[in-house]
Amino acid sequence: MITRRKLLMLLPAAAMAWEYVAAGTPEISPNYSRPEHWWGMLVDIDKCIGCGNCVRACAAENSVPDGYFRTWVERYHVAGWQQETPQVDSPNGGKNGFPPSKAVGGKNFFVPKMCNHCEDSPCTQVCPVGATFRSIDGVVLVDEKYCLGCRYCIQACPYGCRFLHPAKHTAEKCSLCYHRITKGLTTACCESCPTGARQLADLKNPKDPIHEYLKTHSVQVLKPHLATGAKVYYHDLDGSVR
């Protein structure tokens, strides 16, 4: 027979059990084999409308602090032949979209930016303790329990993708939603993009549409002269983009 005393003692355990049930079954990836993947991303500039969904989704998914960005969107305005001096803005990283452009004439377009998950990444090269590393499946990650917070990696990244987390005091960057992609999901930014401007790509998967796309479209990576082996491929990237 359950007494009042026994019932009270059972309550905490019951609460914990309920929390577990309510949380649902945790996502698992029993079949994920890291050597079989090589992750990258495809960004179609023509499709980006600068809505900022990707920035908001990334911030929500990864608890990105305000004022810092794992991904952001830039708006370019190139007037005529002046390729070397484009007008660029990215108010709050494009998180809230963009106000109407005051620039007239020339061309306007949006460029989503993020970590390029470089094959020969300068950030992993310089980390003094190996806290930032490239995983076997091609994703550059940071071990926040190991990072010293020296910020050398932030200096070494040519794309401005890293920042020091203001609360954790460790280096932070796009993880390509590693916690999602290893479970067969896509990244938060890709999932939230209303036009499909961002596409997660598995370069080792022969069935991935990226292969056909790369064969038939003009693509470019950012700052190719730095030979970092960037794996974020941009379709129709304008020469003015830095």
Next chain:
Amino acid sequence: MPVDGFMYPNEIELQWSVLIVVYPFITGLVAGAFILASLERIFHVAAVKPTYRLALLTALAFLLVAPLPLQLHLGHPERSLEMYLTPHKTSAMAMFGFVYLWYLMAVILLEIWLDYRHEIVLFSQSTTGWKRLLYRALSLGSSNISEGSLRVDDRVGWVVTLIGIPSAFLLHGYVGFIFGSVKANPWWSSPLMPVVFIFSAMVSGISIVLLIYMAAMKLRRQSIDMRCVDTIAQYLLYTFIIDFALEMLDLIHRIYEADESFRSLDFMLHTQLFFSQVVLQIVLGTVIPILTIGFIQIFDVPEKLRRMAYAVCGCLTIVGIFAMRWNVVIGGQLFSKSFLGYTTYKLDLISREGELVAAALLILPFIILAVLVKILPPWTESQAGFVREPSVCELGKEA
């Protein structure tokens, strides 16, 4: 934070503060002071002998403080030991710990101990109380000061100095490499950077020892050995000319090549860095000392005026080299890697990486030096009553 033009959103905040300016400045003083000390020991420049020990103690005092700015700057200073335990072999920064330890333990401490062992043993016999205990501890149980034993000390000391010279180059050259190897940053990325750092280190180290020597003599109310300071000033001039030539070579190369970053860097040089780079570093910190010391080499300048000129040039040089470190470290972060905009650096007064902490770190080595000078008086010959035996090499040379 005021931003001019466009910067990548994560770039607006500067990552490396004034403490990272202090760090290469201090290591430069260490390397330079040691190289000055080696002039006497290895290259037999007898004129600079009065500064030999002072230079060694100066190098030690600054070396002990060198890791502090880095430690204070880390987001997780409690994890800094990981650099020793699990160093990442491809990282220039990871090597810091080892180069530092090597330099501290195998070069500076060993050389000072070998050079002072004779006096330490004598002090341990002539003093009483805690001083006796201190000198006994410093003697590390080695009380043999026989002629043969001192000869061995001297020979080993000579070898240590010989190893110390490339080590000093390694210590500061590596600091230059930390910056010079960052291909993402065109302001830093240059194979000349380690060489420029080494020569600027020598310039700053020679100047600081010159200033400390002159100040110490003034405090001790003793006459300044003019032959010594004239010789030091000569070496300062030689290294300064090489340093300036290298820096100008770098500048001319950038101007002539005018790559994609040039417009951005040129703009910065004419605006935010104008005072620190053109006025402080180039004009006041380099051209004026070079012209002044050069003038002294050509014309017959009275002793008093020479002393004053050396003091002023020494101070200007130190300010100029600090400005050079500032321009490298802070200047390299003021422009966007997109080359489309600029940010500003606001120096806090009171914060972990603020002005006060930086000032304290710059004063601390002088306090340490004062203590070291008290324990291990560097005043040789008639100044302290001790005569250092001529080294084996010196004897050989005389023979």
